[in-house]
Amino acid sequence: MSSSFSSPRALRRSFLVAAASAVALVSGAASASDRIDPRLQQAMQRDLGISAKQLPQYLQTERTSLLQAGAAERALGSTFAGSWIERQADGSFQFVVASSGTGRAARGLAGVQVRTVRHSLRQLENSFAALQASAKSRVAGVSKPLGGVHSWRVDPVSNSVVVSLAPGAEADGVDFVALSGADASMVVFETDEGVPQLLAEVVGGIEYSWPVGQQYGVCSVGFPVTKGEIKGFATAGHCGKAGQAVNVGPRADKIPLGAFSASDFPGTDTAWVAVNANHILAGKVTDYNGGSVAVKGSVEAPIGAALCRSGRTTFYKCGTIRSKNITANYGASGSVSGLTETNVCTGKGDSGGAWITSEGQAQGVTSGGSLPVGSNDNCSASANTRKTWFQPLNPLLTKYGLTLVTD
Template sequence: MSVSKSRSRRSFARASVFCAVAAVAALTSGAALAAGEVSPALKFAMQRDLGIFPGQIAQYLQTEKLAREQAASIEREFGGNFAGSWIERKDDGSFRVVAATAGARKSSTLGGVEVRNVRHSLKRLQQSMDLLDAGAHARVKGVSKPLAGVQTWYVDVRSNTVVVKVDEGATDAGIDFVALSGADSGAVRIESAPGQLQTTANIIGGIEYSINNTNLCSVGFSVTRGATKGFVTAGHCGTVNSIARIGGAQVGTFAGRVFPGNDRAWVSLTSAQTLLPRVVNGSSYVTVRGSAEAAVGAAVCRSGRTTGYRCGTITAKNVTANYAEGTVRGLTNANACMGRGDSGGSWITSAGQAQGVMSGGNVQSNGNNCGLPASQRTSLFERLGPILSQYGLALVTG
């Protein structure tokens, strides 16, 4: 099978630079910017991340403008032989626009754009890409093996191939994937990439997560345990080693849990997740400042995936609740309304002091107690302090 295997660090680094240049191009698209209009912060970032020094910015911006203005006309010029266009950095640090054609045309320039001859048209590469997509869809649905080891695939106009990226040591998985898809192996290049592909999530109090793809609960607060990231939540949401997902993607597992007796847990997250010292408040956020415990009668608000951000006052402490699963002691009661799915969510004061995680309440047939007068609501939360102490956790604050 003529699938080439490339592990060249040089080509990987060059591709990374070109991707970063494209990102900057997106920032400058629309009205063309003069070098003097680029903010100092962006100039600094371009120099730091791309190696584009201040004296080279004007030439880059001119090149970016040329690429944008010529894109449509180049595609029309080459027709079905069009094989893509891109911005490329030359050895002297300056930039140029390159367009590729699979037609019988001598390399030349076209409106200031360098023309190169290649083997495959963009249409042909896309056909292989479509076959890979279709093959992946079938395999995920269970027609064949899962795509273990395969990270991404895409049309790379610079190399005139479809690149399939795999985990290190998983080249055979990539070859198998291409072969089963029916894609043109001569148009595919397999590359290994360090690490494993995974999604990232912003961990914010009050957002939804699922447990083992079934139950829904809410994030309490971002925490750390040494170098390990995590969040606290209610113990009844999951058992130890239960898988937590946000947006359908696995983000971590339950590392510790007590229920009944108490209703506390913490979820250990993968390093890719981003911990934020925030609690969702509608379309905005409340910053978590600390965890000083508020007094009876103090105003307190809670955030959860079902009923959103609701406020009330603390009415009692050291409450014992008689749940069907068993009694839970040491809870705090407040009269902010709650609903199913809010479990594990954040309780916080107006001053940003984290109080605890949602445990339960007197839920009505509609799934919440928001229709009851405040005086009749039971909304119970597990205090944050004992959770942090039991598991050796540190609250993430801002």
């Protein structure tokens, strides 16, 4: 068995850069920062450490990633091993494409740094699929519990399948991988500082709430949507069940908002709430600083993208995408697949809230995060180890036949 099971291997860190809308791809870097809402730019500089002088090159690199990612994947074929955006030692940004072969076919692409690795993306995904199948085949009360296994994901940056564990749970990880039949040479372990938790909170709500006995459950509104003539918003499935009525505003002065039209959890963490006809939908995300960020579309950002999230507990925070297609184990609540992992700060009650890039591209709704035991948020954890997950938006829209409301 691979020695990577005996101790966690240091994973290479990437600095993630925001995805741009298709209409912005032809624009030059010189005026790139002019298109960003000043409040969003300020939040990015605060949370990501990007200076005003670095921002134009930062945005130019993200455009390169959108222009060249598909071309690189087609050129490399079966040797393609993923792509991401990375911050260099001098503070600049670089779009990286990995190949398990020579990478020669992609070396002529402008703005692309080709990196040779051991495993192709297809090989990593096959090992990930083995872990998925093993987890789904477990029978409650019969199969051995996953125990300290928190999540698993394909990580192109480290060219591995990463299994995240509770402290001291290496034996659980070894059992999980061994029983799955996944290629152990592709698997590495990392130790989490927290425990995966869903982020709904039974307190007085300021976003949207629903009765739970004598108290209230609270989550955050995602993105306004429509389904034909019906108004609504996307949110997380664990926040409520189909038919559950919800309100907006504080408990003392709550206003009937609508009801969950559909909700799916676990497996996925998707839902949408149909709101009453008297409410007005706006294609915007609040920045909790007296302003808002306009929603322009839902172009999916790459690994390496910078983005921000909005929620009623920890407000408006920014960070970067670490990995995609994560499976998070929420213990007794079940597991959720297809999540995107970030290093953005979040807390209980932020669930369902909106994730958006620097140029207004809607990304998803908050699902959960790894929170220190006894804490209501993970904002005290370092960005290097912090984990927060969101449910990607486009699959949610497709699943329910919804149309995103834009500004």
